Amino acid sequence: MRKRTLVYILFLFLLILSAASLFIGTVKVAPQEMLTSPILWTIRLPRILLAALAGILLATSGVILQGVLRNPLADPYILGVSAGAGVGAALGISTKINLTFLGMSTVPLLAFFFALLAVLVVYQLSRLSSRNSPETLILAGVAVSAFASAVLALIIIISGQLQSIYFWLLGSFSLSSYNDVLTLLPYAVIGLLISYFYSKELNALLLGEEVAMTLGVEVEKIKWGMIVLATLMTAAAVSVSGLVGFVGLIVPHFIRLLMGPHHRGLIPLAALSGTILLVLADTAARTVLSPMEIPVGIVMALIGAPFFLYVLRRKKR
Amino acid sequence: MTALSVFNLICGYEGKEVLRGISFEIEVGEFVGIVGPNGCGKTTLLRTISGLLPVWQGCIKVEEQDIHKTERAELAKTIAFVPQLMEPIEGFTVADMVLLGRTPHLNRFSFESEEDRQVARWAREELRIEKLSKTLVNELSGGEFQRVVIARALAQEPRLMLLDEPTSHLDIRYQVRILKLLRKLRQTRTIVATFHDLNMAARFCQKLLLLKAGEIVAFGRPDEVLTAENIWKAYRIKAEVKRNPKTRHARLVLLP
Numbered sequence: 001m002r003k004r005t006l007v008y009i010l011f012l013f014l015l016i017l018s019a020a021s022l023f024i025g026t027v028k029v030a031p032q033e034m035l036t037s038p039i040l041w042t043i044r045l046p047r048i049l050l051a052a053l054a055g056i057l058l059a060t061s062g063v064i065l066q067g068v069l070r071n072p073l074a075d076p077y078i079l080g081v082s083a084g085a086g087v088g089a090a091l092g093i094s095t096k097i098n099l100t101f102l103g104m105s106t107v108p109l110l111a112f113f114f115a116l117l118a119v120l121v122v123y124q125l126s127r128l129s130s131r132n133s134p135e136t137l138i139l140a141g142v143a144v145s146a147f148a149s150a151v152l153a154l155i156i157i158i159s160g161q162l163q164s165i166y167f168w169l170l171g172s173f174s175l176s177s178y179n180d181v182l183t184l185l186p187y188a189v190i191g192l193l194i195s196y197f198y199s200k201e202l203n204a205l206l207l208g209e210e211v212a213m214t215l216g217v218e219v220e221k222i223k224w225g226m227i228v229l230a231t232l233m234t235a236a237a238v239s240v241s242g243l244v245g246f247v248g249l250i251v252p253h254f255i256r257l258l259m260g261p262h263h264r265g266l267i268p269l270a271a272l273s274g275t276i277l278l279v280l281a282d283t284a285a286r287t288v289l290s291p292m293e294i295p296v297g298i299v300m301a302l303i304g305a306p307f308f309l310y311v312l313r314r315k316k317r
Numbered sequence: 318m319t320a321l322s323v324f325n326l327i328c329g330y331e332g333k334e335v336l337r338g339i340s341f342e343i344e345v346g347e348f349v350g351i352v353g354p355n356g357c358g359k360t361t362l363l364r365t366i367s368g369l370l371p372v373w374q375g376c377i378k379v380e381e382q383d384i385h386k387t388e389r390a391e392l393a394k395t396i397a398f399v400p401q402l403m404e405p406i407e408g409f410t411v412a413d414m415v416l417l418g419r420t421p422h423l424n425r426f427s428f429e430s431e432e433d434r435q436v437a438r439w440a441r442e443e444l445r446i447e448k449l450s451k452t453l454v455n456e457l458s459g460g461e462f463q464r465v466v467i468a469r470a471l472a473q474e475p476r477l478m479l480l481d482e483p484t485s486h487l488d489i490r491y492q493v494r495i496l497k498l499l500r501k502l503r504q505t506r507t508i509v510a511t512f513h514d515l516n517m518a519a520r521f522c523q524k525l526l527l528l529k530a531g532e533i534v535a536f537g538r539p540d541e542v543l544t545a546e547n548i549w550k551a552y553r554i555k556a557e558v559k560r561n562p563k564t565r566h567a568r569l570v571l572l573p
Contacts, residue, residue, distance in 0.1 A: 197425055204420045206406045207469075214367050215473070216393030216421035260408040264428060 003265045006258065010272045017276060018048050021283040026291045047176040050240065051282040051296070052275035053184040054173070055247060056192060057237040059274025061230035062248020063267055064195055067202040068226045071134045072253065073311060076115075076234035077245030077304075079137070080144035084118025085111040085231075085238035086169060087151050092239070093168070094159030108183070112235035118144050119231050171244035171297020173282050180240045187236035192271055194229055198222065199263035206261060244297045246304020247274055253311060318380075320345040320507035321366065321477060325375035328365045334373070335361040336531045343524070345380075345476075348503040350518035350539075351511045353528035354552050359511040360401070362528070363479050366509070367398040379477050393421035397475035401482045403466050405454040411465050412450040415441055418472030440472040444498060460491030467495070471502065478502070480510035484517065496521040519543055519567045527551055540567040 022044050023029065029037045058076060065074040065081075076082050088110035091097075097106055125140035156165045168175075195202070201222045204212040209219045237244070255269045278296070281303070285296040321343040329335035335358045343349050351359045364370045366377055368384055377384045379395055387395075397418070406414065418440065419433040429437075441447045444464040449457065454465060463483065470478055483499070484492040492514070499508055500521050512518040518525055519539035527534040527542050529551040535542040540560075548556045548569065555572040 200420055200423050200425070200428075203417055206409070207417060208400070208403065210369055210400055211398065211403070213369060213389065214393060214396065214398040215417070216390035218389060256408055260410070260413065261406060262409070262413060 003259060003269070006269060007272065010269070010276060014052075014272065014276050014279070017279055017283075018052070021048055021279055024283060024287055026286070042178075043176075046178050046181050047173045047282065048279055049181045050176040050184065051173050051278040053181065053188045054237045054241045054244060055251075055274035055276070055278035056188040056271040057184065057233040057274075058244065058247035058278075059251040059270045060192055060195055060248075060267060061233040063252045063263070063270045064202070064226050064230040064233075065248070066252055067205060067263060068223045069137060070205065070208075071137055073134050073138055073249070073308070075246065075249035076230065077243065077247075078145075078249065078308065079122050079141040080118045080148055081115045081122075081231055081234050082238050082243050082245065083145045083148035083152065085115035085235040086243050087148050087155065088112065088114030088235070089239040090152055090155045090159075090165055090169070093165060094155055094161055105183075108236050108239040111239040112232055114148075115231045115235040115238070116228065118148060119227055123227075167295065168242045169297075170295035171242040171300065172285075172293075172295045173241055174286070174293060184236055184240055187233055191229060191233040192267070195226070196264070196267050198226065199267055202226070202263040242295070242297055244278070244300050246300050246307065247277060249311065250304060250307050251277055253307075318345045319343070319378075320347070320380060321509070322378045323366070323375070324377075326362075326365070326372065326377060327374040328370055328372055329361065330370055334531070336365070339375070339531075339533060341526060341533065341536050343507060343509065345507055346503055346505075347523045348500055348508045348521065349510075349524045349526060350522035351509065351526045351528065352513075352515055352518055353534070357528040357551070358531045359528060360481055363398070363481050363509065363511055366477075367396055367479050368392050369398070390421055393473065395475055396477045396479065397470035397473040399466055399470045399478070399480040399483060401485065403462075405457065405462055407453075407455050409454050410451050411441070411446055411454060411457070411468075412437065414454050414465055415446075415468045415472050418469040421473060436474060437468075437472045440468040443471060443502065444468040460487050460494070463487060463491070463495060464498070467498070476506050478506060478508045480508070482511050482513065485513060492517060515543060515548075516568055519569075520561075520564070543567040543569060 022040055025044060027039050029040055034040065062075050065076065065079065066072055089107050092107035092110040122140045122144050126137040129136040156162055201217045204215045204217045213219050251273045252266065252270045255266055255273060259265045259269060281299045282296045285294045285299045288294065319342050324340050326339040327334065327337055351362060353359055361370065365372060368389065372385050382395065384392060416429060416437045419429055419437060422433065423429065441450060444467055446461065446464050446468060449461060454462060457465065484495055487495065496517060502508060522539060524537060525539050525542040526536045527547055534551050535547045543558055545556055545558055548554060556569045557572055559568050559570050561568050
């Protein structure tokens with residue numbers, strides 16, 4: 001299939017899906033109230049937009065991490081990056097400290113800092129094994145995730161804001177506002193553009209770090225720059241919508257199967273498909289058990305965990 | 318004209334000195350084989366010339382350009398390196414993989430031009446893999462994949478090609494094929510490769526560089542280098558050097 005054809009099909013699908021999602025929900029909106037209904041325009045629309053942006057952020061950071069770590073199982077959630085970001089964000093939310101740095105507000109800033117810490121620890125742990133096997137990285141991710149989750153639970157208990165933080169933690173777009181959309185927008189746009197224009201280096205890295213070097217790539221600089229970028233994108237998504245996993249795993253995997261691993265196609269297609277997946281998952285989250293709402297993180301884990309096992313098995317053969 | 322000059326080179330990796338006082342010069346258009354026993358520093362030499370390992374002392378010049386003082390992106394337009402083992406990338410076609418060789422010639426904000434595609438096609442034709450263009454690299458045989466890997470390096474349009482044991486895991490038919498292709502390529506560029514099979518190297522290279530424990534034992538035409546005395550020095554093996562009656566190439570025969 002041609003890349004352009006696939007982009008058109010996916011984009012059309014996203015539009016139809018978003019429009020449908022706007023009109024599906026617990027509260028029925030009469031056709032004559034469509035243009036004025038606050039439920040549609042101040043509750044559902046920002047929610048859809050936010051899910052879409054989180055989809056771009058998480059899918060793209062998955063592509064980047066898989067590329068630079070040369071590991072098809074790398075995903076911000078599985079590597080513990082999301083959990084690390086969660087610790088930072090929870091600290092920010094519960095302590096109400098106010099810091100700003102380079103235009104970032106407290107919550108995303110702390111999320112970024114702790115996510116970066118998690119990445120560094122995972123990377124160093126995975127280096128302990130002499131064989132650079134994909135499983136070592138995953139094991140390191142499991143360990144860091146478990147530790148971060150424990151710290152997160154502690155923060156929640158100590159802060160006494162069990163309900164609010166816990167609900168956010170499970171991953172949800174339910175409290176979305178246009179403010180959140182504006183917060184995520186620059187991360188999504190800038191992150192997507194940077195990774196797209198570095199697809200040359202990401203492609204060269206597919207040949208291995210050494211060959212990439214002899215192709216003129218400053219491997220260490222690019223690798224760490226890209227890891228920091230992916231971490232930043234994940235942290236931004238987590239600080240607004242909590243822990244939503246597996247987007248960065250499922251989406252790039254399918255696009256690779258369809259279009260091959262060339263990053264110039266992979267990055268935009270994965271971003272587009274990431275938005276579709278999360279808008280779909282969020283629509284399911286708020287309608288399947290209506291009027292009750294399931295956190296979207298739970299929906300993604302229900303789909304994603306079996307998928308992870310499938311990829312692991314496929315990799316073994 | 319001198320393509321590669323190595324002067325008084327000392328180098329190694331992770332604090333372990335591997336090569337000591339290596340000096341030699343290679344002319345443009347030569348196909349040079351680096352030979353010697355396991356652990357003598359063949360690969361280290363190749364990797365240092367390619368810029369993957371640092372030069373501790375001495376200097377390496379590729380066409381008067383000191384590789385030590387050259388940016389990696391610039392170096393990649395002059396030197397291409399083919400490692401001993403490469404894993405095929407799942408989902409890449411032969412055409413995709415060869416096109417990656419154009420990486421050092423691309424700008425940040427523009428992608429492969431028609432010219433880049435033509436160079437890549439030329440590289441595929443040179444290696445006789447044009448027909449495989451749309452095949453996935455993970456479905457190729459070892460000999461086919463090795464030609465793809467070399468075409469990828471050729472698409473870089475390097476003036477110097479470095480290959481680490483390009484024939485080591487191929488059957489004899491593919492060994493000869495790869496060596497013939499390399500011999501043909503050297504008409505337009507300089508080629509340096511490491512080999513284990515001395516007879517094959519003698520048959521196809523213009524010059525051999527024989528190493529032993531990080532030092533040069535001999536450097537010159539194959540019949541000058543492959544003498545019973547040098548073989549004993551490098552490998553501690555008794556051998557008689559005969560000549561192929563048809564081609565007059567030096568040929569080793571082991572003595573009991």
